[in-house]
Amino acid sequence: xxxxxxxxxxxxxxxxxxQIVSSSRIRQLIAEGxxxxxxxxxxxxxxxxxxxxxxxxxxxTIGIPTANILCLTETTPNxxxxxxxxxxxxxxxxxxxxxxxxxxTFSESSHQTIECHLLDFDRDIYGRELKVEFVSKLRNEKKxxxxxxxxxxxxxxxxEAKKIL
Numbered sequence: 001x002x003x004x005x006x007x008x009x010x011x012x013x014x015x016x017x018x019q020i021v022s023s024s025r026i027r028q029l030i031a032e033g034x035x036x037x038x039x040x041x042x043x044x045x046x047x048x049x050x051x052x053x054x055x056x057x058x059x060x061t062i063g064i065p066t067a068n069i070l071c072l073t074e075t076t077p078n079x080x081x082x083x084x085x086x087x088x089x090x091x092x093x094x095x096x097x098x099x100x101x102x103x104x105t106f107s108e109s110s111h112q113t114i115e116c117h118l119l120d121f122d123r124d125i126y127g128r129e130l131k132v133e134f135v136s137k138l139r140n141e142k143k144x145x146x147x148x149x150x151x152x153x154x155x156x157x158x159x160e161a162k163k164i165l
Contacts (some may be wrong), residue, residue: 016037016040016041017037017040019037019041021041025041026038026041026042026046027075029041030046030075030076030077031075031076031077031078032078033077033078033079033080033082033137034137035077035082035084035134035135035136035137036135036136036137039134039135045084045085045133045134045135046077046133046134047084047131047132047133047134048069048071048073048076048114048131048132048134049071049073049129049130049131049132050069050070050071050072050073050114050129050130050132051069051070051127051128051129051130052067052068052069052070052125052126052127052128052129052130053068053069053070053126053127054068054126055068055113055115056106058103058106059115059117062147062150062151063151064117064151064154065117065122066099066115066116066117067086067115067116067117067118067125067130068113068114068115069114069115069116069130069132071114076100076114077100077134077137078100079100079101079102079112079140079141080099080100080101080137080138080139080140080141081097081098081099081137081138081139081140081141081157082097082098082099082100082134082135082136082137082138083095083096083097083098083135083136083138083157083160083161083164083165084096084098084132084133084134084135084136084165085132085133085135085165086098086116086118086130086131086132086133087130087131087133088125088128088129088130088131089128089129089131093133094118094119094120094121095118095119095120095161095162095165096116096117096118096119096132096161097116097117097119097138097154097157097158097161098114098115098116098117098132098134099113099114099115099116099117099141100112100113100114100115100141101113101141102141104141104142104143105143105144105146105147105150114132116130116132117154117158119158119161119162135164135165136164138157138160138161138164139157
């Protein structure tokens with residue numbers, strides 16, 4: 001400040017749960033999947049926005065349709081299953097369960113996707129902008145022995161999400 005002719009005031013760092021609140025720490029928490037604490041530090045839920053694009057239509061064939069989101073953000077939570085809210089522009093928020101990962105039950109691909117199952121919702125929303133807020137991580141992504149086992153776990157995830165939300 002002296003060099004450039006302005007005054008500098010030092011302030012103490014803001015802390016939450018004995019942790020310094022900073023953009024770097026928030027990005028780290030999101031990358032670790034700790035979206036709950038990241039949201040507390042942000043003062044709002046962490047969210048992603050993207051365009052709903054066509055996927056492989058697997059969710060629809062097993063009775064759990066998902067919106068595949070093309071998201072061009074730098075910071076995404078690590079692989080896993082999350083609960084939160086989804087919102088189409090100009091519409092109310094809906095409870096949602098999201099999966100971020102590579103769908104190991106169906107393939108050996110390393111291509112990560114962001115899929116969102118909107119609870120109590122079944123409309124064609126391809127090409128629409130969708131905002132997805134993350135509230136809590138439910139579990140890590142895992143490979144199931146088959147589709148029936150995966151579907152049973154997704155139904156448990158939905159019940160857990162409803163309790164949390």
